Amino acid sequence: MPELPEVEALREFLSDHLVGQEIAAAVPVAISVLKTYDPPYTALAGRTVTGVARHGKFLDLDADGLHLCVHLARAGWLRWYDALPATPPKPGKGPLALRVSLTGGAGFDLTEAGTRKSLAAYLVHDPSEVPGIARLGPDPLAPGFGRDDFAALLKGERRQLKGALRDQSLIAGIGNAYSDEILHVARMSPFKAVAHLTEDETTTLYEAMRTTLTEAVERSHGLAAGRLKAEKKSGLRVHGRTGQPCPVCGDTVREVSFADSSLQYCATCQTGGKVLADRRLSKLLK
DSSP: OOOHHHHHHHHHHHHHHHTTOBEEEEEEOOGGGBOOOSSOGGGGTTOBEEEEEEETTEEEEEETTEEEEEEOTTTEEEEEESSOOSSOOOOSSSSEEEEEEETTSOEEEEEEOSSOOOOEEEEESSGGGSHHHHTOOOOTTOTTOOHHHHHHHHTTOOSBHHHHHHOTTTSSSOOHHHHHHHHHHHTOOTTOBGGGOOHHHHHHHHHHHHHHHHHHHHHHTTOOGGGHHHHHHHHOSSTTOTTSBOTTTOOBEEEEEOSSOEEEEEHHHHSTTOOOOOTTTSOOOO
């Protein structure tokens, strides 16, 4: 799933390639991608892209006051073409969900792999009309977002760290992968209760979050859209690396599986050497 660093890199890429360009057409190919119908997507034709923004994991293309807001979900992606295929897109069972073409011949496709269709596109007059954007918490990389602001968000939380970091209404942009990475850098169990954090631990977690996300954004800086997935995977230290050695201590990276996802961690670095059993069967580590 694309998270804050990848979506920020896409924002930067699209800013360089789209701003100032006129949209020729926006053609929905999969009905499942459409989350709004008024204004119609035909209203984008003839408009000029004036800016590209990011709200958490959402991309926001401003076309003369109409905003095409996109959430790539678990398996969505953006494929850029300097010259779009000449064959018009056809509805079907393939991955193509939405095509945006520019008058100069370039453009991009929104695609989604698999059968679970969660990619979402909204055409609105204001991004705040998108429910997922309206409920977002602060951006963890915002210049004014300091350690005390982070501590204030966590005050009164009764959840575990993993769940709190992934809650978009608490803090925007962090998903399954980077929550694993942040907790590994902070040397904390994913199941540690937020309420049990000391002042020093809160500082450590804040610094791990800022450092991890900032470094991931810097690694993705200047990359073409097609290279971002590979860059994300190569930069991860524990997430998606079950059975491989921890790059810090050499212990084996372990996994806890859930119904539709999993987390990875290092027992030596994060849980005092204790191996987490299936979350549904084990007591949570403090």
